[in-house]
Amino acid sequence: MSFTSKRLLNYFLKGLLFVAPLALTIYIIFLIIQFLDNLLPVPIPGLGILIVFALITFIGYLANIFITRPVFDLVEKWLFKIPLVNILYTSIKDLMSAFVGDKKKFNTPVIVKLSDNMSRLGFITQDDLSVIGEEALVAIYFPHSYNFSGNCFLVPKENVRILKGVNSTDVMKFIVSGGVSELNPPKI
Known part of the structure; x- marks a missing residue:
């Protein structure tokens, strides 16, 4: 391969690393907006999504009013x-x-x-399991990489160390990306 073709291939791959995630992100957002807009068959584009958001907001408002809250509790x-x-x-x-x-x-x-040589990142979801008679355990959620699922494990409290000064969102991105995303240093 000549010097110029290697350089062109390198430019192409760098461009692909920028364009592919951007295009997929825009496409997924577009599909979500299109789905929400088509929930109500309104002939004006965008009006359906506005009505859906307004309706959801209004229902949220009703759920917080003292008078209508019992109706939501009953449902x-x-x-x-x-x-x-x-x-x-x-x-x-x-x-x-x-x-x-x-x-x-x-x-x-x-x-x-997890062992002498292995640890795993996760999130505490329950720190008091006394209701099931397990005071020494906590519930930890371990998201899967590149997936919208995960596992919940009950582990001894002494095996769990809370990460101080780390943003939860950054840790979630780090886990879901399979460790590829950068963890940002704590902000002081």
């Missing part, structure tokens, strides 16, 4: 009584509230000692 109690719906609804609600609710769960990054 939830009714959902909890339906066998399959109960499992799906509570699992989805708990997962969503772990990211956006008042009780965020992925805000305590930890390093867990």
Whole structure:
């Protein structure tokens, strides 16, 4: 290979490293917006998504009002009584509230000692397991790399060390990227 062709190949690969993630990100955002916009069959592009956001915001407002809150609690109690719906609804609600609710769960990054020579990054999701008689254990969520799933392990507290000064978002990106993303130094 000549010097010029190596240089061209290098430029192409560097361009690909920039363009491919950007194009995929834009494409995924476009698909999400298109899906939300098409939830309501409105002939004006963009109006459907605005109506959906407004409706969700209004429902959130109603759920916080003292007068209408009992109605939402009653609907939830009714959902909890339906066998399959109960499992799906509570699992989805708990997962969503772990990211956006008042009780965020992925805000305590930890390093867990698995053996003498191996550790793993994760997040404490429950630090008190006395309800199941396991006071010495904590629940740690280990996200999978390049995946939207993970595992929850119950590990001895002495094997868990909370990472101080590390941003939870950076740790999640680091894990999900398979360790490829950079961990930013603590901000002082």
